[in-house]
Amino acid sequence: MQLRSTLTCPKCGGVSTETMPTDACQFFYDCKHCGAVLRPLKGDCCVFCSYADVPCPPIQEARETGAPSCCSG
Structure with missing residues (x-):
């Protein structure tokens, strides 16, 4: 599971x-x-x-296991 992700701001294009x-x-x-x-x-x-x-950890886990995530629904 990846815990670091790079966000790109849609307003200014800044990357963090x-x-x-x-x-x-x-x-x-x-x-x-x-x-x-x-x-x-x-x-x-x-x-x-x-x-x-990179999507959030709950979504990554759901994709790996095929189980529903806390984020679905």
Whole structure:
């Protein structure tokens, strides 16, 4: 499981690599470059699933095991 993911801000294009929480989805993220508050896109569970190169740990685990994640539904 990957715990580091690179977020790209849709407002300014700023890129930041962050450590994702393993026990929950992150609903808000403050861009370190422009200060925009990012929220998940419709249908996504967290900001990592919407704006990063690696989805959040609960989604990664669900994909690996085929089990539903805390984020689905």
